[in-house]
């Protein structure tokens with residue numbers, strides 16, 4: 001024992017007084033990195049983690065502490081060891097901002113992206129196409145969906161750093177009780193149904209309600225649809241244009257980003273219980289074309305003062321198509337249009353100023369574009 005101690009001590013002294021070592025170079029096993037991938041995660045998850053800033057599930061990994069790599073056992077380090085340590089420290093620091101887990105007293109799966117803080121607090125496995133995914137993998141699908149929408153919004157509105165004021169907080173809970181508890185604790189209000197707050201510090205919360213948000217498809221589409229509304233409400237000025245004269249624009253936006261991601265739109269923000277119906281089974285181009293072709297009456301003008309949540313499913317689909325026309329023909333005007341609507345500028349003035357068209361002229365231009373570009377027939381989407 002004494003001898004061992006002596007060896008250790010002299011070893012220590014030797015190292016301490018040795019001249020600085022040349023940079024460690026790793027070995028062949030670790031590709032000269034000094035670290036190897038943590039064996040606890042699939043390749044898919046490691047790739048998905050690269051598309052989010054932080055994820056609490058991998059942060060909880062006992063092997064890598066969320067760094068996704070561990071020390072190479074075959075050598076004494078390499079150029080990537082410092083980055084691994086720094087990442088572990090950053091993850092540990094992020095995990096401290098954790099009022100949600102503190103409130104529930106258990107781990108809650110959450111992740112953070114450029115524009116969102118997601119909670120996907122679900123159990124079990126989910127069928128996506130022909131494969132099964134677990135709740136963690138589903139969280140990353142949702143993260144990718146919401147990032148896709150964020151990217152489109154950034155493009156459409158030429159978003160700059162300080163145009164968006166907050167991170168979109170979006171939660172889904174396994175039980176209604178946890179949903180209500182979260183809304184009560186963090187939003188200081190009660191919610192028997194879904195909770196959505198737009199404008200300043202947007203928040204969205206639902207639970208795995210049977211028939212509504214229980215399938216992975218429903219969970220993904222409702223997050224994708226709503227992150228569009230939330231981002232738009234938080235851009236430039238923290239104000240939701242849906243109830244203040246911009247319903248036609250806001251409704252169109254929610255559906256457009258969902259449609260862009262899934263080639264269909266099945267989520268509606270409608271107050272009434274009749275919301276369970278849908279327009280053309282979510283596949284809209286041919287259906288809108290037909291509607292436009294046979295309509296003698298103006299379709300848009302009656303909608304211009306209707307709040308988003310008071311529209312029926314067909315009216316929302318019309319708004320989607322008008323937004324589709326704006327994206328295709330006036331993308332450079334989306335920024336000033338939204339700004340003006342937030343200032344409650346009347347729609348007819350907004351159209352005149354930015355599209356150079358009166359309301360009826362805009363209707364004509366939109367209809368002509370629909371007849372020219374939408375197909376006459378479309379396949380139903382398989383779900």
Ligand SMILES: [Zn+2]
Pocket residue numbers: 026027028029030031032033034035072073074075076077
């Ligand atoms: Zn090595």
Ligand SMILES: [Zn+2]
Pocket residue numbers: 049055056057058111136140
């Ligand atoms: Zn993750």
Ligand SMILES: [Zn+2]
Pocket residue numbers: 038039040041058061062063064065066068069
């Ligand atoms: Zn790990």
Ligand SMILES: [Zn+2]
Pocket residue numbers: 225229251254255267268269
């Ligand atoms: Zn909506």
